[in-house]
Amino acid sequence: MNSTTLTVRHSSPGSRLTDLFWKKPGLLIFCLLLPPLLWLGIIYIGSLFTLLLHSFFSIDEFSGLIRYEFTLKTYAELLSPANFDVILRTILMACAVTLAAALIAFPIAYYAARYANQKMKALFYLGVMLPLWSSYLVKIYAWKLILAKQGIVNWVVEGTGATFLLNSVLSLPVIGGNSLAVSYIGTFIVLLYVWLPFMILPVQASLERIPESLLEASGDLGAAPKQTFRLVILPLALPGVIAGSIFTFSLTMGDFIVPQIIGSSRRFIGQAVYAHQGTAGNIPLAAAFAVVPIVVMIIYLYFAKKRGAFDAL
Amino acid sequence: MHSRKRASMGLKVSAVCGLAFLHLPILLIFLYAFTTEDKSYQFPPPGLTLKWFGVTWNRPDVWASLQLSLEVAAVSTLLALILGTLCAAAVSRAKFFGREAISLLVILPIALPGIITGISLRSAYNILDIPFSTFTIILGHATFCVVVVYNNAIARFRRMSGSMIEASFDLGASGFQTFRYVVLPNLATALLAGGMLAFALSFDEVIVTTFTAGQQQTLPIWMLEELVRPRQRPVTNVVAMVVVMVTFLPILGAYYLTRDASSSRN
Numbered sequence: 328m329n330s331t332t333l334t335v336r337h338s339s340p341g342s343r344l345t346d347l348f349w350k351k352p353g354l355l356i357f358c359l360l361l362p363p364l365l366w367l368g369i370i371y372i373g374s375l376f377t378l379l380l381h382s383f384f385s386i387d388e389f390s391g392l393i394r395y396e397f398t399l400k401t402y403a404e405l406l407s408p409a410n411f412d413v414i415l416r417t418i419l420m421a422c423a424v425t426l427a428a429a430l431i432a433f434p435i436a437y438y439a440a441r442y443a444n445q446k447m448k449a450l451f452y453l454g455v456m457l458p459l460w461s462s463y464l465v466k467i468y469a470w471k472l473i474l475a476k477q478g479i480v481n482w483v484v485e486g487t488g489a490t491f492l493l494n495s496v497l498s499l500p501v502i503g504g505n506s507l508a509v510s511y512i513g514t515f516i517v518l519l520y521v522w523l524p525f526m527i528l529p530v531q532a533s534l535e536r537i538p539e540s541l542l543e544a545s546g547d548l549g550a551a552p553k554q555t556f557r558l559v560i561l562p563l564a565l566p567g568v569i570a571g572s573i574f575t576f577s578l579t580m581g582d583f584i585v586p587q588i589i590g591s592s593r594r595f596i597g598q599a600v601y602a603h604q605g606t607a608g609n610i611p612l613a614a615a616f617a618v619v620p621i622v623v624m625i626i627y628l629y630f631a632k633k634r635g636a637f638d639a640l
Numbered sequence: 641m642h643s644r645k646r647a648s649m650g651l652k653v654s655a656v657c658g659l660a661f662l663h664l665p666i667l668l669i670f671l672y673a674f675t676t677e678d679k680s681y682q683f684p685p686p687g688l689t690l691k692w693f694g695v696t697w698n699r700p701d702v703w704a705s706l707q708l709s710l711e712v713a714a715v716s717t718l719l720a721l722i723l724g725t726l727c728a729a730a731v732s733r734a735k736f737f738g739r740e741a742i743s744l745l746v747i748l749p750i751a752l753p754g755i756i757t758g759i760s761l762r763s764a765y766n767i768l769d770i771p772f773s774t775f776t777i778i779l780g781h782a783t784f785c786v787v788v789v790y791n792n793a794i795a796r797f798r799r800m801s802g803s804m805i806e807a808s809f810d811l812g813a814s815g816f817q818t819f820r821y822v823v824l825p826n827l828a829t830a831l832l833a834g835g836m837l838a839f840a841l842s843f844d845e846v847i848v849t850t851f852t853a854g855q856q857q858t859l860p861i862w863m864l865e866e867l868v869r870p871r872q873r874p875v876t877n878v879v880a881m882v883v884v885m886v887t888f889l890p891i892l893g894a895y896y897l898t899r900d901a902s903s904s905r906n
C-alpha cells in the first residue's frame with residue numbers, strides 16, 4: 328500500500344521536484360537565492376565595481392576622452408584645494424545635520440516611547456512615516472515656497488518686525504548670504520527637514536527597549552530624574568541615535584538636489600559627481616568623488632558596529 | 641508605565657514642535673495648489689482658484705511623464721516582489737554561511753547614498769555601451785526596491801511556523817500546493833504592503849533616475865526640471881499636491897496591512 332502511494336506521487340515531475348527539495352534543503356535554498364543574488368551581484372555589485380574601476384582611469388586633457396589605463400592621477404585631483412573644500416564642506420554639513428536631527432528627534436522619540444498610549448503611539452508612528460515616505464522633491468519644493476522672496480518666512484518676518492534679526496543672521500560670515508534660499512543656513516534647514524524622520528524611529532526603538540525596572544532601580548538608589556536620564560537613559564539610547572545617524576549622515580552626504588535648489592553656488596560632493604559625469608563627461612573624476620562617501624560610510628559603519636548600533640536597527 | 645508619570649511641559653512642547661516642523665511644510669503645498677498667483681510664490685495667496693487643475697489636466701507632458709513613472713514603478717515592483725520574496729524565503733528558512741552578507745547586499749542599495757547607485761549604473765552603462773531607455777531606469781529601480789519587499793517578507797516568514805509547511809507535506813500536498821494554499825495566504829498581506837511601499841519608492845525616485853534616464857522624463861524628473869528652472873509654477877503646484885496624495889495612499893495602506901502583525905508581536 329505504502330509503496331503504491333509512493334509510486335503515484337513520484338509519477339509527476341512536480342512532485343519529484345518536491346521530494347528532491349525535501350531531501351536536500353540546501354538545494355532549495357540555492358534555487359531560491361540564485362535569482363536575487365544574480366540580479367544584485369551582476370547589476371549592483373557589478374556596477375559598483377565599474378565605478379571603482381573608472382576612478383582609477385583618467386581623462387585626457389586634450390581630447391576629453393577617458394583613457395582606460397590604471398592611474399592614481401584622478402585621486403590626486405581630489406586633493407586639489409578646490410576639490411578638497413567640496414569634500415570637507417560636505418562632511419561638515421553631514422555632521423551638522425546629523426547632530427541637529429538627533430536633538431530634534433530625541434524629544435519626539437522619547438515622548439512616543441515613554442508617555443504615549445497605544446493610540447497616541449500609532450499616531451506618532453504615522454506622524455513620522457508619512458513625512459518619511461512622502462515625495463522627496465515635493466518636500467524640497469515646499470521649502471522653495473517657504474524660503475522664496477515673497478514666501479511665508481519673509482511674510483512672517485516683516486509682519487512681526489523681525490527683519491533686523493533675520494538680517495543679522497544672514498550677515499554672519501560663511502553660513503550667511505543674500506537670503507535664506509541662497510545660504511548654507513537654507514541648505515542646512517532643508518537637509519535637516521528631508522532626513523530627520525530617519526532618525527526618529529531607531530531612537531524610539533532603542534528607548535522602548537529600556538526596561539522600566541531599570542529606571543525604578545535608578546530612582547530607588549537615590550538618583551534624581553535628571554541623573555537617571557543622563558546616566559541610564561542616554562547611554563542606553565545611544566545605539567539608537569547612532570543607528571539613526573547612519574541614515575542622516577549617509578543621505579546628507581550623497582544629496583545633490585537640495586544644495587542645487589536651496590543654497591549658495593558652492594558645491595557639495597553629490598553636485599560634483601553630477602557635474603563631472605554630466606556636461607564635463609569626466610566620469611573618472613565623478614567616480615573618484617563618489618568613492619569618498621563610500622569610504623567615509625565604511626569607516627562610519629565600522630565604529631557604529633562597535634557601539635552596538637546594528638542591534639538597534 | 642505610561643500613566644505613572646506625566647510628561648513635562650518642555651518635553652511635550654518640543655515633541656509637538658518637532659512633529660509640526662515635519663508636517664507644516666507639506667500642508668503648505670495644498671494651499672499653493674489653489675493660489676491665483678502664477679508669477680511668484682507669494683504668501684499669503686492673493687486669491688484661491690480651481691483653474692490650475694483644469695490647466696494641468698490638459699498638459700500632455702505631465703500625462704506622458706506620469707505614464708512613464710507608473711510603468712517603471714509597476715515593472716520594478718513586480719521584479720522586486722519576485723526577487724525580494726525569494727531572498728527572504730531562503731534567508732529565513734535556514735542558517736547558512738554568508739547569510740549576513742546577503743542581508744547586507746540587499747540593504748546596500750538604499751544604505752549607500754542614491755548618487756552612488758546612480759553613478760555606478762551610469763558608469764556600467766558607459767562601459768557596456770548600453771543606450772538609455774525605460775529598461776535602464778527599471779534596472780536601477782528594481783535594485784533598490786528589493787529591500788522593501790525583503791524586509792516585509794522576512795518579518796512574516798519569521799513568524800510563520802515551519803511546522804505548518806511540514807504538516808502540509810505530511811497531508812500529501814505537493815510543493816506547489818503547499819506554496820499556493822499555505823505559504824502564499826500567510827504571506828499575502830506582507831507582500832501587498834511591501835509591494836505598495838516599493839511602488840511608492842519607485843514612483844518618487846529621482847536621484848538614481850537622473851543618472852539612468854537619458855532623455856526620458858519620469859514625473860519626478862519633470863518636477864526636478866521645474867524646481868531648477870521654474871516655468872509653470874501653478875502646474876507644478878498642482879502636480880506636487882497630487883504626488884503627495886498619491887504617495888500617501890500606499891503608505892497608509894501598507895500601515896494598515898502590517899499593523900495587526902506588529903501589534904500582536906509586541
